[in-house]
Amino acid sequence: MDTTETIFFLFIFLFVEYSFAQLCSDSSCHLGEPKIRFPFQLQNLQPKSCGYRGFNLSCDGSDQTVIDIPNSGQFTVQAIDYQTQRIWLNDPDSCLPKRLFTLNLSASPFSGYFTQNFAFFNCATFDYTKYKFNPIGCLSGHNYTVFASSSVIAISFLTSRCSLISTVSAPVQWTFSEPMATSDLSEDILLSWDNPQCGWCESRGGRCGLKSNSTTVTECSLVSRRGFPRGARYAIIAGAGVPALLFVMGFLCCICRKVKRFTGRRLPIVDSSSSAAVAPQTLVITGGLDSSTIESYPKTILGESRRLPKPNDNTCTICLSEYKPKETLRSIPECQHCFHADCVDQWLKLKASCPICRNSPKCTSVDIQVS
Structure with a gap:
């Protein structure tokens, strides 16, 4: 061999x-x-x-990613960070505050990354508009309004004017900018796992x-x-x-054998004095881009928000890996398509065209004389 x-x-x-x-x-x-x-x-x-075990997910009828938390029901998966081992969940029926009353993580591998105690109030005859309170719409009705807050000052104010429904420990991170502030608790709940x-x-x-x-x-x-x-x-x-x-x-x-047979043959000898001289031929081979041209293409270091010029381009189509914060991306000026810098650099050195739209930027050619 x-x-x-x-x-x-x-x-x-x-x-x-x-x-x-x-x-x-x-x-x-x-x-x-x-x-x-x-x-x-x-x-x-x-x-x-x-x-x-315990990390099973599925797709619902709307192609949303969902997880079934034991004793708590089904939640939609909004995002997963595998490095920090965190997962963001929300309610498929768009009423997360209601789900917080029955949320129980004891039989799951997850725990709250941040946990705050929220007091829920039922306010029947209370003009909240002048206080800029944020009501919970999915829990409120025509004759009453429900509020929730973890602010000591806001809780004290609402206790004297409304009925306390319950106090719930919620795995959400909410920072109130004013002492008199309430939350509609529509943001995702943030959970983490320790094992594996x-x-x-x-x-x-x-x-x-x-x-x-x-x-x-x-x-x-x-x-x-x-x-x-x-x-x-x-x-x-x-x-x-x-x-x-x-x-x-x-x-x-089969191809290898044929190539070996062909290369093993002797080439015919051509008499230079013969009138039937063979004219030289030029073979043009189109290669990739040179290093200086590739380096001239814009590079971007992806931030934590992972915002790109084209929002739907969240995956490198060369290596099929999702972009992560602090990775270096390079875009092709003619079409603005983005890729991992090291992926597209290797690609453009071999083939002078965009991997997605096949548009050809400036390329180089090599002329080879074959006599």
Whole structure:
């Protein structure tokens, strides 16, 4: 087996190994919904072995990502931060304050990241407009208004004028700017989890997962981020699976043999004195962009808000990874499409066109004389 065949079969081996790893790749209910990966598992879209016990998610009829909290019911998942191990939830019926009365996290792997005590009041005959109070619309009626506050001054004021409904410990972060302030509690509840501990792995660019033949022991794999460049990862993911791989193996083996036979033949000798001289031919090969041109394209360091020139471009289409804060992005001036800087740099060095719209910016050519 020569060097070419050795490299070829090594690549096939790595391809097969990586294909099996992709069984637990990121998934989502719909474009714009949170990316789901370990410790969460999206039912009917990911195998059960891809998630940790108690972290099951599903897609509802509107393609929203939902989670079922034991003894508390179903909530929509607004966002997940895998590095800090936090999750934001809200009510699918748009009345989160009502759900806070029955929220019980004791049977779940989650706990409140921030917790504040809110007093709820029923105010029947009270003109709240001059106090700039913020009522809870979904709990109020025609003849009464419901307020909630964690401000000691506001609670004291409302106690003398309204009826106390209940005091609830809510996992929300609310900072009142004025002493006399109430909240409609429509913001997401913020929860966190301690086990499994995968935040350190995510922060180092790795992926967490269960060890083989284990339901509780996890391990951190850095192969998917560091073992392969993002450009190579994109090419590998583009494969069509093991059946197509076997077909490609046979086809490439056939091509390799034909190339070896062709290169092994001797080229005919042409007599320079013959009148039928062969004229030189010029072969133009269009390559990618030079480094100076690529570096001239604008770069952006993504902030915590992850705001982009095009709001829907929240995923790099080269490596298929979602953008994260503090990552460096580069955009192509002609079309304003954004990508990870290291992804698009590798792409443009090989192919002088946008990976999405195929528009070709300034490119370079190499002229080769073939005599």
